[in-house]
Amino acid sequence: MHFRTNAEARSYWPLFPFLLTLFVLLTMASWPILFAFDLWVLYDRGSLLNVDYLWSSGLRPGVDTFYSYGLLPLALQHLVFAFGRGYLPMIACTVIAMVAMALIWAVLLRPLPRSTTWLVAIVCVTPMLLWVNPNFPYTLALLSTLTALALVMEDRLDLALAACAVGCWSVPSLPLALAGMVTILIVTRWAAGSERSVGALAKALAPGAVSYLVIGVVMVLTFGWQSAAATALPFQGAKFYAAKGYGMSNIVEFLSPGGLGLTKYLFTRSGWWILSSALLLALAAYSGIRMLRARSFDSVGCVVMLFAALHVLFVFVAPGSTQQHVIYDPLLAGGVLIGLGSLAGTHLRKVLLAVFVILAVTGSGEQVRDTWRAWRDQTASPDMAGLYSTRQMQDEWKAIVALSAAHPLLMLTYGTGIHHYFPTIQSPQIWFLEVGQQLPSDKDRILAQMRATDIVVTAHNDIVESIDPRLHAELLTMQPIKQGPLFDIWQHRTR
Secondary structure, X not given: OEEEOOOOOOOOOOHHHHHHHHHHHHHXXXXXXXXXXXXXXXXXXXXXXXXXXXXXXXXXXXXXXOOXXXXXXXXXXXXXXXXXXXXXXXXXXXXXXXXXXXXXXXXHHOOOOOOHHHHHHHHHHHHHHOOOOXXXXXXXXXXXXXXXXXXXXXXXXXXXXXXXXXXXXXXXXXXXXXXXXXXXXXXXXXXXXXXXXXXXXXXXXXXXXHHHHHHHHHHHHHHOHHHHHHXXXXXXXXXXXXXXXXXXXXXXXXXXXXXXXXXXXXXXXXXXXXXXXXXXXXXXXXXXXXXXXXXXXXHHHHHHHHHHHHHHHHHHOOOOOOOOHHHHHHHHHHHHHHHHHHOOOOHHHHHHHHHHHHHHHHHOHHHHHHHHHHHHHEEEEHHHOOEEEEHHHHHHHHHHHXXXXXXXXXXXXOOOOHHHHOOOEEOOOOOXXXXXXXXXXXXXXXXXXXXXXXXXXXXXXXXHHHHOHHHHHHHHOEEEEEEOXXXXXXXXXXO
């Protein structure tokens, strides 16, 4: 068997400006989401910012404080923060990543037929190809994964393995699996080729091995070997998933119609996701059979099979929350587009493409509604760090900030980076306030902070109770002085 690329005839440059324009338009249309107060202050984005503070204070990620992503995002984030901490440097990274995504997708999608029909299909699937306002670790993981797949399409398996190293040190989950698959491809190709010397195999594997080791050495020198060892493999993430009970039940919940009935399959991503999953598996099987009959590997067929394998691993091995699919929907959408493009121009391909595109359009309805509501209900305010939020959030938040100016105040919310934007408010000295994401030392620090402050503000009392009974018991010793729609305010009775 030999490896042949069937994508070299078409240039990717015409697709790059087309895709970049689509990505820019989608991002501009999603402006309030890109600059959302919730995301940057109360949720994930703020928590990653807080890890930089924790590390700067001497706490080692994964050792002294819980952390389950890779260390590379922290190192790069720290470099970016040389220009100042906050959301603006990270949004600049998002813009750079968006340009890179457009270029990588241009390479991956260049085997598609050059016709108006396929360009329209790309337009309709754009909301699935680009995750607006992604968190930084997954941005690096997706860039690494898509770059590796694009290099497979270019018949550069050695460089594809090297690209995987970035993802392995960013989010050690699916990128690790992809590295294993690319390694199998390299070994299989070497075994089936004419030059089966150990030197030839070592030469093909060397870029990946060297890239992984070089990044690893830098991480060890930067964070220490204990942090590197604790975060190099997905063990901490697996413990968190187990504590939350994540599994196939979350996929089932995402796919179940719920109170919407059958309309959910038309106007949310569920219907598109089910069809696309079935199509991707069928197209991967077709690609495998085609290569077996031809007794040769082809680049497009291998890429489609890799897309399918990653999707299967996500669904059956690493499913997270009901919203986790948004991270990996680009792989599903891209795999189906490339797979359909590899079919002969038959009536069946036209029908499958039409159904795929129609469900992509109707399935984007939920995203369109959420974006429209964000424009309708949210405004940017200097009192909210210049970010977008609802009037209700602004009113409650102003009262909390005013209270923090008069009393020591600790904010217990999912995200922990609030103190950066509002210095009078204390945040938990942890990564996330979430079940399964604290070491014993993390819980001790939260408890000490609760006891040392006058006021505690909570957004998720059930999470506080679930994390540690001691935290809930401490909260019950306090007097609730205000219960709002979004936050509850507690004060120590003796102060």
